[in-house]
Amino acid sequence: xxxxxxxxxxxxxxxxxxxxxxxxxxxxxxxxxxxxxxxxxxxxxxxxxxxxxxxxxxxxxxxxxxxxxxxxxxxxxxxxxxxxxxxxxxxxxxxxxxxxxxxxxxxxxxxxxxxxxxxxxxxxxxxxxxxxxxxxxxxxxxxxxxxxxxxxxxxxxxxxxxxxxxxxxxxxxxxxxxxxxxxxxxxxxxxxxxxxxxxxxxxxxxxxxxxxxxxxxxxxxxxxxxxxxxxxxxxxxxxxxxxxxxxxxxxxxxxxxxxxxxxxxxxxxxxxxxxxxxxxxxxxxxxxxxxxxxxxxxxxxxxxxxxxxxxxxxxxxxxxxxxxxxxxxxxxxxxxxxxxxxxxxxxxxxxxxxxxxxxxxxxxxxxxxxxxxxxxxxxxxxxxxxxxxxxxxxxxxxxxxxxxxxxxxxxxxxxxxxxxxxxxxxxxxxxxxxxxxxxxxxxxxxxxxxxxxxxxxxxxxxxxxxxxxxxxxxxxxxxxxxxxxxxxxxxxxxxxxxxxxxxxxxxxxxxxxxxxxxxxxxxxxxxxxxxxxxxxxxxxxxxxxxxxxxxxxxxxxxxxxxxxxxxxxxxxxxxxxxxxxxxxxxxxxxxxxxxxxxxxxxxxxxxxxxxxxxxxxxxxxxxxxxxxxxxxxxxxxxxxxxxxxxxxxxxxxxxxxxxxxxxxxxxxxxxxxxxxxxxxxxxxxxxxxxxxxxxxxxxxxxxxxxxxxxxxxxxxxxxxxxxxxxxxxxxxxxxxxxxxxxxxxxxxx
Ligand code: BGC
Numbered sequence: 001x002x003x004x005x006x007x008x009x010x011x012x013x014x015x016x017x018x019x020x021x022x023x024x025x026x027x028x029x030x031x032x033x034x035x036x037x038x039x040x041x042x043x044x045x046x047x048x049x050x051x052x053x054x055x056x057x058x059x060x061x062x063x064x065x066x067x068x069x070x071x072x073x074x075x076x077x078x079x080x081x082x083x084x085x086x087x088x089x090x091x092x093x094x095x096x097x098x099x100x101x102x103x104x105x106x107x108x109x110x111x112x113x114x115x116x117x118x119x120x121x122x123x124x125x126x127x128x129x130x131x132x133x134x135x136x137x138x139x140x141x142x143x144x145x146x147x148x149x150x151x152x153x154x155x156x157x158x159x160x161x162x163x164x165x166x167x168x169x170x171x172x173x174x175x176x177x178x179x180x181x182x183x184x185x186x187x188x189x190x191x192x193x194x195x196x197x198x199x200x201x202x203x204x205x206x207x208x209x210x211x212x213x214x215x216x217x218x219x220x221x222x223x224x225x226x227x228x229x230x231x232x233x234x235x236x237x238x239x240x241x242x243x244x245x246x247x248x249x250x251x252x253x254x255x256x257x258x259x260x261x262x263x264x265x266x267x268x269x270x271x272x273x274x275x276x277x278x279x280x281x282x283x284x285x286x287x288x289x290x291x292x293x294x295x296x297x298x299x300x301x302x303x304x305x306x307x308x309x310x311x312x313x314x315x316x317x318x319x320x321x322x323x324x325x326x327x328x329x330x331x332x333x334x335x336x337x338x339x340x341x342x343x344x345x346x347x348x349x350x351x352x353x354x355x356x357x358x359x360x361x362x363x364x365x366x367x368x369x370x371x372x373x374x375x376x377x378x379x380x381x382x383x384x385x386x387x388x389x390x391x392x393x394x395x396x397x398x399x400x401x402x403x404x405x406x407x408x409x410x411x412x413x414x415x416x417x418x419x420x421x422x423x424x425x426x427x428x429x430x431x432x433x434x435x436x437x438x439x440x441x442x443x444x445x446x447x448x449x450x451x452x453x454x455x456x457x458x459x460x461x462x463x464x465x466x467x468x469x470x471x472x473x474x475x476x477x478x479x480x481x482x483x484x485x486x487x488x489x490x491x492x493x494x495x496x497x498x499x500x501x502x503x504x505x506x507x508x509x510x511x512x513x514x515x516x517x518x519x520x521x522x523x524x525x526x527x528x529x530x531x532x533x534x535x536x537x538x539x540x541x542x543x544x545x546x547x548x549x550x551x552x553x554x555x556x557x558x559x560x561x562x563x564x565x566x567x568x569x570x571x572x573x574x575x576x577x578x579x580x581x582x583x584x585x586x587x588x589x590x591x592x593x594x595x596x597x598x599x600x601x602x603x604x605x606x607x608x609x610x611x612x613x614x615x616x617x618x619x620x621x622x623x624x625x626x627x628x629x630x631x632x633x634x635x636x637x638x639x640x641x642x643x644x645x646x647x648x649x650x651x652x653x654x655x656x657x658x659x660x661x662x663x664x665x666x667x668x669x670x671x672x673x674x675x676x677x678x679x680x681x682x683x684x685x686x687x688x689x690x691x692x693x694x695x696x697x698x699x700x701x702x703x704x705x706x707x708x709x710x711x712x713x714x715x716x717x718x719x720x721x722x723x724x725x726x727x728x729x730x731x732x733x734x735x736x737x738x739x740x741x742x743x744x745x746x747x748x749x
Contacts, residue, residue: 035385036376040369042120048372049354050086051122052335054308056345057092057106066095067458071102073109082113082124085348088375089341091127091178092136093311096461097452099138100172100398104390107173111388123388125379127176127229127308131195131450132577133161133407134168134398138452139463141168141403145448146181146207147555147574148414150197150599151634153675154699155210157410162214164403167224171398173390175220175382178229178275180211182262186611188603189242191523194448194555194575196237198599199611199631201258202694205265212269220272221383223391230266231275232310234259234292239279242528244521247280253687255281255292256722264301272305272378276339278313285321287313293338306340306374314342314350328353328362335363340371404579411576411583413673416596417635419570424547426590426637427508429477434546436487436499437512437537439553441470446573446580448555449519456517466578469512469551472585488537490516496540503544510588511541511567513560514553523555528606530558538563551584557602561628572602590637595673595699597634604628613690625691632677632694638668638704642676642740651747654730658714658746662739666702675699676710679738683745685731686724692738719748 040048058064060078065071071094081087090110098106107126114124134140143149143161152158169177184204185196197207208230217225235255239246250259263274274297277286286292287309297303317323317330324330331353334342342350357363379385397403417425427433439445443462446469452461467475470484483506487499503509513534529535541548542563549569552560553576564570571594576583586592601612604627610618612631619625641664648659664676678696682689696712714737716730723729732748 051088054089103172123384142578144577145575147194151596152413158210159214162211166215171394183237204262227272229273235281236277278310290337308341408579412592417594421568424568431507434506440512448575467581472581491531602629638672645742665707681736
């Protein structure tokens with residue numbers, strides 16, 4: 001009786017706790033819908049179309065703001081944009097970062113006009129590309145780029161990146177971030193590979209969700225949260241040529257199997273907006289793709305947020321893609337396909353054309369109401385109608401020591417040790433070191449694009465107090481023990497003789513090679529092999545006979561087959577961010593133990609881009625997966641042993657979960673972190689199965705001699721694939737699980 005009473009009381013309390021929360025969230029959604037509908041009912045067609053229009057700050061400025069010129073708003077143009085054209089959104093891809101106070105001035109001017117001079121006082125939603133931190137705010141915490149973050153295999157760190165970035169961006173007065181990038185990086189030459197979380201669909205989905213949880217939290221109305229924008233929906237990351245903004249051929253099965261799931265997971269995690277693919281899939285430009293933008297996103301997934309075009313891409317349907325015969329046709333096609341907001345961004349042509357189309361009944365007002373409703377909904381959710389102005393609350397925490405410390409930890413965990421013969425690393429602190437190569441003495445190479453400027457290549461604008469690799473090593477082992485001779489630029493031989501000479505007085509050589517910063521189309525390459533000048537420098541350093549450590553700092557895997565076998569130790573870093581120099585020095589000298597793993601396949605041959613989750617026929621009958629280093633590969637200064645791979649059952653029924661346990665032990669002499677990766681293989685099925693696919697990962701930290709049991713739960717979703725009918729399908733049969741060097745099979749009956 002007492003027990004029943006307890007149960008009753010428990011249920012009562014639980015219901016009291018749970019029910020009000022549900023009612024609250026339902027009511028607030030309802031309340032927002034009510035407000036949106038009320039506002040829509042008061043709006044003129046002009047005001048509605050203005051909401052769908054986004055212009056760049058450059059279009060309303062007197063001077064652009066470059067490293068040589070201060071930015072200045074053109075208040076008359078700004079007023080025209082907001083009052084005459086009713087624009088709903090502004091963005092910038094400026095050439096310089098500004099301090100927080102200047103940002104506040106800009107946002108205040110913008111919102112003052114919206115709130116005081118427009119009839120309905122609809123606030124502006126300002127958007128920005130804060131890709132790896134608050135890019136355009138001076139001194140912002142700039143984390144490792146996405147590919148480096150994925151190398152940590154640590155979603156907790158990614159969540160922190162989301163939290164800190166949104167806090168710093170919002171502290172600048174900006175509530176909308178064009179991030180995360182959920183493109184799947186399956187072409188290693190693509191110049192935006194480093195903006196992705198790598199080649200694996202599961203890894204990307206997990207990192208995307210973690211970022212969104214950090215950036216949006218449970219309520220984007222909180223002053224330190226913002227609305228994210230998923231991009232670039234969809235298929236952008238797989239151009240056949242490897243060149244940016246060129247076409248992809250992705251059939252519907254591949255689209256559903258690899259490209260859609262990260263976006264679906266992010267939408268389920270509450271993402272509020274989506275940016276559209278600038279390229280073309282199967283001959284259909286992203287901005288004219290009704291199937292993706294409406295059928296999948298709206299009808300299947302019930303996405304309630306809004307979509308925004310990418311830069312000038314509606315115009316491009318006419319000027320570049322030749323699918324629209326006139327600019328009018330381009331606007332009609334894109335809006336009817338499902339584009340809600342146009343990043344025009346230099347003029348008001350979209351506004352004028354769309355107005356004409358609506359008045360001429362070529363675009364139904366119903367479609368306009370739908371688009372505007374979605375935009376207003378996010379503005380309400382962000383709390384912009386209550387207060388569109390910058391909130392000063394988090395200004396003091398901007399780029400705090402705590403944020404810098406988080407950044408340093410992320411950078412350390414992002415570095416990947418792929419070769420360490422004779423345990424050359426870690427180096428002793430009392431050695432004389434020659435550092436050479438083009439990536440050793442610059443901050444911009446650690447950060448890449450979207451850093452302070454779009455291309456990230458203005459070294460003079462970088463914060464001088466931060467450490468390059470040379471500076472970080474000098475501060476660790478003493479300036480007198482370090483000699484730096486650049487030896488070569490990225491693609492030009494410099495003073496190699498001086499480097500060779502300096503090697504004579506050194507105990508070891510740190511060879512810092514890789515890529516300059518770049519972003520989007522300017523980063524296109526014709527050859528994925530590392531530049532000849534750098535390979536030449538490497539050969540000359542190898543010839544000196546001194547032990548060489550190769551450090552690759554790059555946004556994509558440049559082929560280095562010619563030198564790898566002649567070098568004892570190799571470290572890879574896919575752009576470790578503003579604390580990258582310190583993190584690398586810590587790893588080199590053993591103050592941190594490397595724990596990064598490759599989130600992509602590192603190709604060995606220039607014409608072999610086979611990925612880790614390839615189909616059987618790609619590694620059978622004369623074909624092979626023969627990378628320089630495989631996906632998931634990465635060493636440590638300690639060793640880990642896997643044992644006791646154990647299942648809750650050996651036979652499961654459809655719909656059941658399977659619990660997988662494994663023990664990991666640190667069998668070396670130093671503390672270390674290990675990312676435990678679980679791969680699943682469906683041995684036989686109607687659509688040819690990949691050899692294996694990542695279905696779980698967890699990072700553990702272990703003292704020497706310590707063991708931990710790691711548990712994974714495989715759900716029916718993990719066993720599912722896109723079937724012959726293009727629907728999620730699970731087929732009975734035998735599955736293999738691989739963790740570390742262990743393998744075990746179970747049967748689905
Ligand atoms: C890029 C987007 C970016 C947009 C706005 C485009 O060129 O493709 O990723 O968000 O510009 O800066």
